[in-house]
Amino acid sequence: MKYITYVNQLIKELVAEPEEIVIFGQNVSAGSCISGLTRGLTVKKDGLILNTSNSENSLCGIGFGLMLSKVPSIFFMKQQDFLLLGIDHLVNTYNFIRTKKPESSFTIFTPIIDNGYQGLQSSLNNFSDFCSIARIPGYAITNKVDAEKILKEHLISPGFRIIGISQRLCSEEILCPSLVNTDEKGNIFKYYSGNDATIVCFNFSFPQGLELYNKLKQENINASLFSVSSIINGDWSKIISDTSITKNMIILDDSKSINLSCNSLIKDVLEVTTLKSNILLSRDLSGDWLSPNEDKLVIDHNQIIEKIKKNNLI
Amino acid sequence: MLNDSTFPKNNSNTNSFKLAQEVIRIRLSQMLINELIKKKEFKIPIHLAFGHEAIAVAISNIMDKDDQLVLSHRNIHYNLARLKLLKPELDEYYLKKSGLAKGILGSMNLANEDKGIIYTSSILGNNLSVAAGLALGKKVKNETGLVTVVTGDGAMEEGSFYETLVFLKSNSLSSFIIVENNDWSLATSINERRSHIDIEKLCESIGVDYERLEGNDVYAYQKKMIELKKYAIENKQPICIEVNLTTLGFWRMKTNEFPLGKFVNYHAGNAPDINLLDSYNFFIIDNSEKDPVYVLKKYFDDNLINETSKRILNELKCELKEEIK
Numbered sequence: 082m083k084y085i086t087y088v089n090q091l092i093k094e095l096v097a098e099p100e101e102i103v104i105f106g107q108n109v110s111a112g113s114c115i116s117g118l119t120r121g122l123t124v125k126k127d128g129l130i131l132n133t134s135n136s137e138n139s140l141c142g143i144g145f146g147l148m149l150s151k152v153p154s155i156f157f158m159k160q161q162d163f164l165l166l167g168i169d170h171l172v173n174t175y176n177f178i179r180t181k182k183p184e185s186s187f188t189i190f191t192p193i194i195d196n197g198y199q200g201l202q203s204s205l206n207n208f209s210d211f212c213s214i215a216r217i218p219g220y221a222i223t224n225k226v227d228a229e230k231i232l233k234e235h236l237i238s239p240g241f242r243i244i245g246i247s248q249r250l251c252s253e254e255i256l257c258p259s260l261v262n263t264d265e266k267g268n269i270f271k272y273y274s275g276n277d278a279t280i281v282c283f284n285f286s287f288p289q290g291l292e293l294y295n296k297l298k299q300e301n302i303n304a305s306l307f308s309v310s311s312i313i314n315g316d317w318s319k320i321i322s323d324t325s326i327t328k329n330m331i332i333l334d335d336s337k338s339i340n341l342s343c344n345s346l347i348k349d350v351l352e353v354t355t356l357k358s359n360i361l362l363s364r365d366l367s368g369d370w371l372s373p374n375e376d377k378l379v380i381d382h383n384q385i386i387e388k389i390k391k392n393n394l395i
Numbered sequence: 396m397l398n399d400s401t402f403p404k405n406n407s408n409t410n411s412f413k414l415a416q417e418v419i420r421i422r423l424s425q426m427l428i429n430e431l432i433k434k435k436e437f438k439i440p441i442h443l444a445f446g447h448e449a450i451a452v453a454i455s456n457i458m459d460k461d462d463q464l465v466l467s468h469r470n471i472h473y474n475l476a477r478l479k480l481l482k483p484e485l486d487e488y489y490l491k492k493s494g495l496a497k498g499i500l501g502s503m504n505l506a507n508e509d510k511g512i513i514y515t516s517s518i519l520g521n522n523l524s525v526a527a528g529l530a531l532g533k534k535v536k537n538e539t540g541l542v543t544v545v546t547g548d549g550a551m552e553e554g555s556f557y558e559t560l561v562f563l564k565s566n567s568l569s570s571f572i573i574v575e576n577n578d579w580s581l582a583t584s585i586n587e588r589r590s591h592i593d594i595e596k597l598c599e600s601i602g603v604d605y606e607r608l609e610g611n612d613v614y615a616y617q618k619k620m621i622e623l624k625k626y627a628i629e630n631k632q633p634i635c636i637e638v639n640l641t642t643l644g645f646w647r648m649k650t651n652e653f654p655l656g657k658f659v660n661y662h663a664g665n666a667p668d669i670n671l672l673d674s675y676n677f678f679i680i681d682n683s684e685k686d687p688v689y690v691l692k693k694y695f696d697d698n699l700i701n702e703t704s705k706r707i708l709n710e711l712k713c714e715l716k717e718e719i720k
Contacts, residue, residue, distance in 0.1 A: 103535055129535055134565065136558035139524035143562065146528015149513050152535050173518045174525060177506075180499050 085117045085251040087225060091232045092190075096122055096155065099237060103147055105131040105140065106157035116251060118192065119157050141167030144187045145174045145241070153186040153237050161193045161245060162205045172215040175241055183239040190236075192248045193221075195285055195335070197376020199248070204371060207336030208245040208284055209312045218242040220267060220310050223287035224256040227310050230267040247285035249376075258291060258306070262319075268311040271319060275303030278329040278389050281320055282308040283343045286333035289362075289378055293331065296382040302389050304331075312342040317349050324350050328357040329389050335378040337364050357392040360385060414613050415691045416703060417452045417479075421472055422678055422688050423671075423708050424481045427715065428471070428488070432665040436718075437488050439501045442663045444472040445643035445680055447575060449687035450608065451476045453616035454543060454573070457624055458511055461533075461540025465526040466515040467550060468503040469575075469642075477510035482714050520553030522546065523572070527559050530568035530633075541624055543571040549580030552589065557597070563633035564603050570633040571623070572603075577642040579660040598635045609639040611687040614694065641685040644669050678704040 082090075096102060102124050106115070110130050114120040124130055133140055140156055141164075147154040158164060164171070167189075195206040212219030219242060220231040235242050258272040273294060280297075282290035287308045294306045305323045309315060324330045330350060332343045341363060350356070362380055364370075425443050432441060444451070447469070455476035458464065466473050474484055478495065487494030488502055495507055503517035513529060516522040526544035533540060546556065551574050563570050574594060578584050585591070598605040606623060608616055620636075627634050644666030647656025669680055676697070679689050691700055712719060 101535060103531065127535070131566075134558070134561055136554075136562065139527065139555050139558035139562060142521065142524025142555070142559075143528035143531060146514070146525040146530075147532050147535075148528070149525070150529050150532020150536065152532040169518055169521055170524075173516060173521055174514075177500075177504055177514065177516070180496075 082255055083251070084246070084253050084255040087255045088222060088228055088232070088246055089117055089120055091228060092119070092236065093122055095232060095236050096124055099128065099153060100125050101127040101152060102237065103129045103131065103152055103154040104157065105133050105143070105154065107133055107135055107159060109157050115157055115159055116192070118190070118246070137163045137166040138169065141170035141189065142174060144189065145170060145178055148178060148183070148185045148187040148241065151185045155188045155190055155236065158189060158191040160202070160248070161191045161208065161211065162202050164189065164191060164211060168214065171211065171217060175215055175217060178241060183241070186237045186239055187241045188236055189243045191243065191245055192251070193245045193285065195247050195249045195376070197374040200373045201371055203376060204337055206284070207338040209336065209342040210338050210340070211243060212311070212313055213340070216313050218311060218313050220244050221285060222246045223250070223282070223285055223308055223310075224258055226258060226260050226272070227267065227270050227308065228255070230263060230270075231310060234267050250285065250288065253288070256288060256291060264316065266311070266314070268309070268315045269319065270308045270310060271305065272308065273304065273306040275305050275327070277302045277327055277393050278304040278331055279320065279323045279327045280304050280306045280331045280333070281343070281346065282306075283332065283334040283341070284336040286335040286378055289335070289380055290333050293333070293380060293382060293385065297386060297389065300386050300390070302386065302393070309342065312345070317346050320346060321350055321353060324356065325354045328354070329392055330356055330358070331360045331362065331385060333362045333378065333380070335364060337366060337370065358388055360388065411614065412695070414452055414456060414617065415695060415700070416707065417456070417476060418448045418613050418687050418691060419678055419700070419704050420707050420711070421448045421451065421475045423704065423711055424475050425471060426669065426671040426678070427481070427711055427719065428485065429666050429669055430671050431718065439488060439490065440663050441488060441502045442469040442471065443644070443661070443666055444469050445661070445666060445669060446577070446611070446641045446685060446687065447472045449611045449613040449616055449690070450573065450575065450638045450640065452613050453620050456617055457620045459540065461538060462511055463529050463540060463542045464512045465522045465529065465542065465544040466506070466512060467519070467522055467545055467547065468517045469547070470505055470515050470545075471502070473545065474505055474507060474512065477507060477512055480714070481711055485715065485718060519550040520546065520555040523555050523559035524562070526570065527562045527568065530563060530570045531566060534566065534568060541569050541571060541628055543573060545573045545575060547580070548574060548576040548578060548585060551592070551594065560598065560601050560603050560633065560635065564601050567631040568633060569627045569631050571627065572633060572635045574635065574637045576637050576639050577660070579642065579662065581662055582648070582659045584660070594635060594637050604632055604634045606634060606636045607639065608636060610684055611640060611690045612693070613687060613690070641681075643680045643686060675701060
C-alpha cells in the first residue's frame with residue numbers, strides 16, 4: 082500500500098468516530114482532496130466538512146477559535162510552506178491558548194514539500210522549523226508504525242499540534258519496520274537493536290536510515306535504528322544509552338535549515354559519551370539547491386561501512 | 396437617536412441613568428490608571444481608551460449570557476465595562492496573583508471568559524479569525540448568541556480583515572465586526588499612511604451588511620446595537636460596524652521639520668495632557684462630541700453628572716485605597 086493511501090485510511094477511520102468535529106481546508110472534499118490525503122472523509126451528523134477559501138492565516142485562527150469553542154477540528158493544508166502565512170497564530174494565538182488547560186483538539190495536518198522538482202517552494206523542507214518557533218508539538222510520519230501511533234495518539238486529542246507527511250514519500254510503498262519501543266507520545270521510535278552502531282533519523286530521512294541499516298547488516302554490522310518524530314519534549318535518554326554501547330553514532334537529517342534538530346542530540350550525546358565515530362549525514366547545499374532538482378539526501382554507504390568496520394575492528 | 400421627549404431627563408433613578416454612570420465610571424477608572432502610569436507604576440504597556448467609552452458600554456450592555464466578545468490590544472474599556480470593577484484589572488496590570496487573569500495575561504491580551512471575553516490579542520488583525528472560529532463553533536454546536544470582535548482602522552488594513560469577512564459571510568455566521576476608527580495607528584494618521592479605504596464599499600462587495608456609528612452617544616449606540624443584533628441573529632449574518640471616534644489625548648513630537656512639535660495622537664502609556672484635577676467638570680476631557688462623557692450633557696444637567704462623577708470617583712478611590720494612598 083502507498084504511504085498516502087495508508088495515512089488517508091487511518092485518518093478516515095479516526096475522523097468518523099467523534100460526534101462533533103470540523104474538517105476544513107482548501108479542497109478537502111473536492112478534486113484530488115489534497116493528493117488523496119483527505120479523500121473520502123466522512124464525519125458524524127453533528128460534524129462538518131468545509132471546503133474553504135484560500136486564506137491560510139485566517140484558517141489557522143479559525144481552528145484556534147473552534148478550540149476555544151470546545152469544538153475539535155483538523156485543518157488540512159496543501160503544503161507546509163503555506164503555513165508561513167499562519168505563523169502569527171502558531172506563535173501568538175497558541176501562546177494564549179496554552180495559558181489554559183486544553184479541552185478540545187486542533188490539528189494542522191500538512192504535507193512537507195520535500196520533492197525538489199517542486200522548485201523554490203521545496204527549500205523549506207524542515208518540519209521542525211515550524212515546531213521550534215513556539216515549541217509546538219509536531220509529529221513527522223515516515224512509515225506504517227509511526228503513522229498508526231501518531232495518528233491514534235494525536236490526530237484528535239485535547240491540545241494543539243502539527244502533523245507532517247512527506248510529499249516525496251506519498252507515491253512510495255509505505256515502509257513497515259519492526260518496532261522495538263516508543264514513548265507514550267510517539268516522539269522517538271526505536272525499530273531495531275544492535276551493538277555496533279546507532280543510526281538516528283531526523284525529519285523524513287527514515288527510508289534512507291532503513292536502507293543504511295540493511296546495508297550495514299549485510300556487512301555483519303548490527304545497528305540500532307531510531308527515528309525522531311517530534312523534537313519538542315523529546316527525551317534523548319534511550320538514544321544516549323544506546324550510543325554508550327555502540328560508540329558509533331550515525332545521524333541522518335534531510336532538512337535544509339541552518340538549525341538542525343539533531344544538533345541538540347549531538348551535544349547531549351557528546352557530553353556523556355566518548356564516541357569512536359560521530360557521522361552526520363546532512364544535505365550538501367554547496368551547489369544549486371534552489372532550482373528544480375532531484376533533491377535527495379545522498380549517502381555513501383561504503384564509506385560508512387569502512388569507517389564502522391575500522392572502529393569496531395570487524 | 397433617542398426621542399428626547401420620551402427620555403427621562405435628569406432622572407437618576409432610572410435604568411437609563413445606569414448607562415451614563417457606566418460611561419463615567421470607565422472614564423474615571425482610566426483617569427486613575429493614567430495617573431499611576433505617569434508615576435511609572437507598571438512594567439507592562441497599557442493602551443488607554445479615553446473617548447472609546449460609549450461604544451464599549453453599549454456593547455457590554457446588550458451582551459447576553461451566550462454572547463462572546465473578542466478584543467485587541469486596546470481593550471481596557473471593554474474589560475472595565477464587563478467586569479464593573481477596577482481593582483482586579485489594576486492588579487493584573489501590576490501582574491499580581493490577585494489580578495483578573497492571575498497576572499498571566501497583563502494588559503494587551505487581557506480576557507475574561509467569565510464575562511464573555513473569550514480571547515484578546517495584541518497582534519493587529521489576529522483576533523478576527525479567532526472570532527470567526529468561535530462563531531463557527533456556535534454554528535456547529537447549534538448554540539445561540541452573537542460573537543463580537545473589536546478591531547480598528549489600523550488592524551483592518553491587515554489581510555485577515557478581508558479574509559475573515561469572507562469567511563463569516565460564506566458560512567452565514569451571526570457576528571459583529573466593530574471597527575473602532577480613531578484615524579490613528581501608532582504615530583501616523585490614515586492620511587499619512589495609506590489611501591482611503593471605504594469599508595462600506597468593501598463590505599458591500601462581499602455582501603456583508605455595514606453600519607456607521609458616530610457621535611459617541613451611548614444611548615443612541617445601544618438602541619442601534621439592539622436592532623442590529625436582532626437582525627444579525629435572525630438572518631445569520633455578519634455586520635461590520637464602523638465606529639468613528641477619537642482616542643482622546645495627544646503629545647507633541649519635536650523634529651527638525653516641526654520644531655514646535657508635531658501633533659501625535661495618543662497611542663499607549665500615559666496621556667500627558669489628561670489630568671485628574673479637582674475641578675468642576677473634571678471628568679470631561681474635550682468639550683465636544685468627541686467626548687462620550689460630554690455627550691451625556693444632552694440628557695442630564697451638569698450638576699447631576701458632576702455629583703455622580705464625584706461619587707463614582709470616591710467609590711473607585713475606596714476600591715483602590717492601597718494603590719493610590
